[in-house]
Amino acid sequence: MTRTSRPATAAALLPLVGGPANVTSVAHCMTRLRLGLADRSLVDEDALRALPAVLGVVDDDTYQIVLGPGAAARVTADFEALLATAAPGPDVPGAAPAPAETGAAGAEEGTRHRTATPGKLLLRRVANIFVPLIPALVGCGVIAGANGLLVNLRLLPSLTPALTAVSSGFLALIAVFVGHNTAKEFGGTPVLGGAVAAVVVYPGVAQVTVAGTPLAPGRGGVLGALAAALLATRVEKWCRGRVPQALDVLVTPTLTVLVPGLLTLYALMYAAGEVSSAIGTAANWLLATTGVLAGLLLGGLFLPLVMLGLHQALIPVHATLIEQQGYTVLLPLLAMAGAGQVGAAAAVYVRLRHDHSLRTTIRSALPAGLLGVGEPLIYGVSLPLGRPFATACVGGAAGGAFVGLFAMLGDRVGATAIGPSGWALFPLLAGNRGLGQAAAVYAGGLLTGYAVGFAATYAFGFGFGVGSGSGGKAAPDRPSVP
Template structure:
């Protein structure tokens, strides 16, 4: 039954993005189906947003349909199969409703929620244009290296948490070593996967990027000295793997330009691995190791000494960082912390931004009793918001309204301040994986205290974020005139809704 539902969702999505012939690529991340589309004008945004399975759409370097965690991983293969099956078929002619969807409803037919959605889409388009700078495009490509690794990080993180529970309670002791091996195996080789994905993303041969990165985790590097120090397996971690694979791509491309075709199959891979490997051993591993150590030290110091102030600042600024596209720079930092310490102390603080967003949306719902349209949007988006999927609330409610986006940031700041304060007091809350947020983060929590204390700090932090976002939005989220206008601008027959 579940497979039929996923196939039905995929079948409903395909014609609304212009059919198989209009789809150039199909991938997914934690919550979004990411599509490359040949002709953007064939995508019917309004009809997509109206589908029950769709939580929202985001237009970035790819067209992204928010389906939520779990659902997207099941719908994507069904969608890809339909695209493969129908790619050679001629596209079906548009019917009149399709044309209406593309041109958009007339102003007289617009409800307030639709106007906000249109305004949110315009804001996203403008932000996308601002984000198309070389630095931000580079950060986006770095993020694309790590996004495919998130499912393994989550799975291994949850298994590690389960193993910790078995250890703490002394249950099934014979199973503990096996679970430890399962949970740690991926992390011990994560550098290889990073190297593989880096070469793939930047136009090199993926297996050569993985081969060079594998040097970092090879036990024999302990026999090599660099900068007067003995190297250790894993030194430099994912940052070293990233640098090594980037270098390998450049060496490989240079070889392709100058090596005769008859010798390419022998010379290019040999020179690529040899040159990149030597530079990795006698330079990159040491330098990346120093940077990785500094990242871990800085993150721990920031929350241990900055406490509430640091958490307040980090939690409050995360949503603007997302809007600017700069949050992608945090992904390698999270991964480095997980690799070093077993968890990242930054993610639970950043997750408070989502809590502030939920609190702000609840206040919008309460403050607009006369606007059934917006209240319906809030109701439909809240379940995803509680699970850490914030796009429907951000782009459908708070950002187009203006002030509620700012007050949502205030909620995130107070939640982050609470988590940061307890970090300073000695109870660290961290996450063993990246990707989930909100309530979905609970199975991945880990800290320096018993699990109950870590769960309590995070749970109360969420409540603080909800409450602060709600109160800030309730009292400061609307001007008097805006409040009156929004309560008056309701759908026909919606009075009292």
């Protein structure tokens, strides 16, 4: 998307979602503009899907418009700028953010929270804590990978220490950002959540002894930071309701930092450290002993998990593994789901040669799919057709089993950041036997996913006679994209 087209895209989106007065919140993840809407009946979804920049839409707790990596952040900024220029008033959000939603927007949000399951609400909140951290993880991961290559090749030795500092600084303090986002998500003061979480990574905790043993800075990692910030939020809310207003500015912040801070040092860091260690041990054991089966299940089930939003539960697990080991061994397995999706789409393109509209969709979405952005292919191709979605999962399972097999043979492949997949993951790869070996295993998994996804879809993804010579004059009926 060009720079000149971004404002035009934002301007085209705004009236189609009901105008400024209908927008209650604006956010984005790596690929989607996420909108809170007061009245979703005002959305012209057909016109939205027809916009060239829109890759798909998802109606969930927020109304999500799929724009692709990079484009989502830029269009969001233009969209917010348009809202800021709208005449301020009681029906125009953004003029003055409120701590809680009211009116129609609040009613809709409350209804959605009441009808959603507690588990799904928890996963959304976990995602809201960790997803904003992904751009920094990606950037630092790429720099770390480039630095590792320079070190191995013994190039620019005077620069590599500086690159190490640049790439490692964020991970050294990621607990602070997790604490900040946790407090923000659960209704506390973000900076107080960050302050309490900072205790986890403060080097001076080595002077504190618990049961006669000095604490290790960083013990508990992101899980300890999350628990500390949650506790701080509870203490802050308790204080707000009981401390006299005249003393609130002094007493509430002090107790919010002091009480959770001490509990973090003497209990939470130890407990979270045990959980974090168990996660790392379990992941390594799982791949070393049941790598093929683990890869088969993770690669095959990831697309359905994404559809249900359950993949968000893995975000803190990835973050914990990256913090502990320098990379997450789970992401390359999960990325194979995208490879199966690409293979399935290629088979649909070959078989349904008379469906020019569908083939046009595949041609436009396939490059994004190769780079790990699967929504256009999922919502525009495989899911509406039905069977190709299932055969795409078969391809993902095969790719995952391939990578898992090498893990059983001692070749662990990991990613230094979460977010990208497909070809975009190559700059972020790492492994116990070097970058070259990790890249070779990952590439083999992708090729396996492509091939099996294509073969399974070509053979079993269609009804009898579809796309076979003169008997396949048209594609099967396709339901509307959800």
